[in-house]
Amino acid sequence: MIYAFLVFIGGCFYGILSTIVKFAYAEGYTVNEVIGAQFFFGFILQSILVLIVSRKKVSWKQAGLLMLVGTTMSGTGILYGASLVTVPASIAIVLLFQFTWIGIIIEAITNRKRPSAGKVISIIILLIGTVLSANVINGEFGAISVWGIVLGLLSAVTYALFIIVSGKVATNVPAFNRTMLMSMGGMLLVFAVYPPTFLIDGALLDGLWKYGIPLALVGTVISSTCMIVGVPKVGPGLSSILSSSELPVAVVASALVLHENVSTWQWVGVLLIFVGIAIPQLKVFREKKQSPVHI
Template sequence: MKLWHYALIVFLGGCCYGILSTFVKLAYLAGFTVPAVTGGQYLFGVVLTWLAVLFTKKKKLSLKQTSKLILSGIPFGLTGVFYYQALQTLNASLAIVFLFQFVWIGALLEWVFHKKKPTLIKLFSIALLLIGSILAANILFQKQMALSWIGTFWGLLAAITFSTFIFLSSSVEKATPPILKSALLSSGGLITVFIIFPPTFLFDLEILVGVIPYGLALGIFGVVLPPLLFSIGMPHVGSGLGTILTASELPVVIAMSSLVLAEPISMPQWIGVIIILGGIISSNIRSGNSNKKSLYTQNTTC
């Protein structure tokens, strides 16, 4: 596949995360608690992923490789937990802006660990994404908005763990088949969530049956698809560009809120969405040109 194919795969992984908030709101409106919704999401997602593994070609992994992938799934589980904690004391609009800081944290991780200094184009794209996120979250035009230092702390922790998960998806055990890698990453996330939110809902048949539709939807779009798509695309695009591509989450959040929940979306929010998409496109045009240039250089030196 070409580089833009892998970029599109990572972009779609970010879109999957954008779908989650709509189903979470619907689950809360139906009366389900955060532990039940979060636990159901990871439980059903992990079960579905391992079922898919049964129908794929098997590859034997050592205990060390398996352990590395399961441990790499810890940030995956922590992101949801930290983001929920942020929502306890922060307005949802502010919380998502703090979460959105993962776009520059990912570039920083790539610079520190892979020695890939961000280009001016990448920095410009990140700036566009941050400006777009502020507009899309509509925080400039809200009359009352309380800033909590505790909420800010949890929101930034969620950004750190999310960017860490993206970084690990691009660098840990690259040769592992994507579906198996996704299953092990998700299992690490499930263990983390169950440690923090003990799965008591499993022992209440009424709650367990009721949460199944939401757990399946959240499991597919939040646990099955993102790790799988990231496992396929991230090793090829890198964590720096990968974090920019996953910014597709916020435009999908806005679109789903408008189309499914019928929430009013202001013009500045739509402008923010356009700016975010512009930032994603600008980073990929530059990456595409750089990739072609490197291929041309290789061909001329051969």
């Protein structure tokens, strides 16, 4: 249960990211600067932790694979940010959260095993809860960009891939070393797409660091480490469900911190997401309770 809890907590911390990002945007910082600062400080913080906690040597092959895994993490941020440019935020978040069933399907294909009835029911409840909590019902939509929809779905695919591969690649490498190398790979991809002009134009010292450091701490250090430790033990399919905790936390944070209006339907959606997350765990709890105790 501790590993499932870690994945759940990892998802919760990801949910806090959107609130910090909104504060950064309110001060006039761009997507390029915010994402770049997050991965820049994420790499620095992880490198410091590795120097303090774990100096275990990692082979070049393992390092390369982990850096490649990191590109799925940063790729999600890049694609999701690009999607937000052309589609409403409520639609973009729904598109991103398709990672729940995408992760289940990928797991079923790779393991050549159908998902359990509990997982299917859980996914259905999660999708309904996602639509409600993202306030799609009350959204005002004009002509939605097809390209924006494609980008949003691609962000869901990269997020599902991150959950899956982060739990399978170089699992014998200590968690902090793995996260540091993933952060490096993610940072390099972000810098390739968004040149890090904030490092030389003064934006970093002018105040961008106030958002880059918390984003790195929450999104790169804590969340990624929780996922890296928990996913190998829990499995990618169940991890996709547990990490759905991101959306309800984002909604609650928006209400409490940003004082945004949250409708009754959105609260119903939040409740449904937690129900969807709990269903697979109830089965695990019953199985453990019914298993014989050896003395």
